[in-house]
Amino acid sequence: MLRTQQLKTKTTILLVALCAALSGAAHAQTMAHTATFQDSRTTLALDRFAKTLAENLVQSSDYTSVQYALIDVDTILVSGQVGENVKPLNHDTVYGIGSVSKIFAAASVMKLAETNALNLDTPIYRYLPDFTMADPRYKRITARMLLNHSAGLRGDDYVNDALISGDNSTDGYDNFLTILSTQELNADPGAYSVYCNSCFTLSEKLVERVSGKSFTQYITDTFLRPLRMTHSSTPENTSATADYAYFKPEDPSSYWPWIHYNVIASGGINSTAEDMASFARVFMQNGAGILSEDSLAQMQAAEYRRGLWPAEADDSGNYGLGWDSVKLYPFNDLRIQALAKGGDITSHHASLVVLPQQNMAAVVLSTGGSSSLNQQLATKLLLQALATKGIATTSLVEKSFPVLAGVIMPQQLASYAGEYAHSDGRLTITISQAGELNVDVPDADMQSFQYAGNQGFVSPDRSTRIEFVDAANGRTYLWVRRYGTHPLLGQEATSEFQAQKLQPNPLNASTKAAWAARNGVRYYPVKLVYNSERFLTGLPPEEVQVTKDFEGYWGAKRIRDAKSAVSEVQIPGQAGRETQLATFETRGRKEYLHLNDDVLISQQSITALTLDTQHVEIAADGLATWFGLTPATAGYEPQITVPDKGAYAIYDGEANTLHYSVVDGATPITLPEQGALVFAGLPGSTFQIRMVKR
Structure with missing residues (x-):
């Protein structure tokens, strides 16, 4: 089956904070579906408003399902779900919340700071002595810089952070500090805030080291259990009996499998809209009491202003500690502070918007769609709820930019x-x-x-x-x-x-010749484990593209010499995230490309699949083996015996996934005239192949 590639949306919005345990009686009131306002005409109208909006959104966009909740003080006024799923949707259906998980990490750090277990402005290497980098500036990184995205890290997590459910390996996370030890910083710590997943994976390590608990255990003890978030989990304690929300792309006839994100603090927590609404009480003025008023105030402050940032303007991205927005539009026009955090992983998207002074919050989770649209839906629900409480929202008008008449450009x-x-x-x-x-x-x-x-x-x-x-x-x-x-x-x-x-970057003759020889060459990833999400979503190769009219660059990467190039942009917010250091290495007759922690092989080092190919063995280094597909094997059906903890995937000429054995099993597939076939597994794993003409 053809699967269109689903790209990770680079949106943002962070969150975080919590407060002391809810009493059993208060929690029962919060979660009861027969709450006081449930029978009121106003609440019923609000419920119809929310359901109609969600239904129209699902029908008009690429959503599979939407789940939402709106909480006022300690009562969930609105809760519902629309769309499709493997099992019928209900308020207990679990979604991946992606980067909304970052709020748990920030709240955890703040809680540890309250107990004097750490200080926000003390360099973290003092708490994590095995944290080192190939850049002496790393000793200036503090916990505050992790939470406001200003640590200066390149920003990407390890390669195998998203795995098809089943074999939930944590090798990448376990070796994360080793990965960082080989990297340099992209900027001075504290210079500016740029969205950074690695900051929060590093904060996860910090929480574990300081608390003496796993991150899963720490957030369970500190937040999930006191707030009775009984349908929230991580890949480490996921319930086998939980009902999950699954994503269904337009082209395939079946749903995608569940995917575990083992960078838990960065994006791996699973939850429901009602659980997250309960979590939102932490940030309210009359909240749950888990975090102190001082901690909440620090998290809600304008951290983005500590470094380089555009002038103040209407915006949905202005970082606090954990939060991606502490001054969310259009609430700023009502002089209401709104906090927001969004999350986007391949098939799940989430948004949490909290109005701390109004003691209100809205949560929207989805399969398909995007966190930005979810945030707009949450915003719409909150504005409607404010209006029903007598808070004037009619002053809000749609805005545009003026054009002065008769002006001449300087x-x-x-x-x-x-x-x-x-x-x-x-x-x-x-x-x-x-x-x-x-x-x-x-x-x-x-x-x-x-x-x-x-x-x-x-x-x-x-x-x-x-x-x-x-x-x-x-x-x-x-x-x-x-x-x-x-x-x-x-x-x-x-x-x-x-x-x-960009500034001009003229190259000497030998460097220019080396890059001219690579121009147009594609490189395919080989470091992926056999159940990596990336095999499912399509694997567009990296292609070297150097331009003649402005030499010295490969895309945004400045060419340093014949074998390396590096992203040197320093842009706050979203546009400067996940910069790359590219280096080329030759092993025997094969050329490899290293992009930070990723490893890719040149298409010129890949052999074509032939009818005589009968077996493939994964080498001792564990790197995946790629074959090119040509007309010589087109129309043949490969019958492949797959070893334990092994997989193969077939792609067309546009890098779309045609077949992935972890998901599709032995379903017959006919090879196309162009494309690629990849085998992945443990070192020494052997695949037996028989080609059958169809």
């Missing part, structure tokens, strides 16, 4: 034209004397903006404004503000540095 703005990059790639900015700015992104339609006065350029629909910022660090940034309007959910706002201007 000609010095033309100097900002050039090549820009974010950690994912490049874009080209051109600016005409008449004030037209064009943004050219590879494989996308060109976007045009017109000078609108006050040093800014605005899109034709006035939803987006671009300005240039020369920052104190000597770098030039593309500052993009946007009001995005969803027909069902209303408006959201973003404000971020989206790219950094």
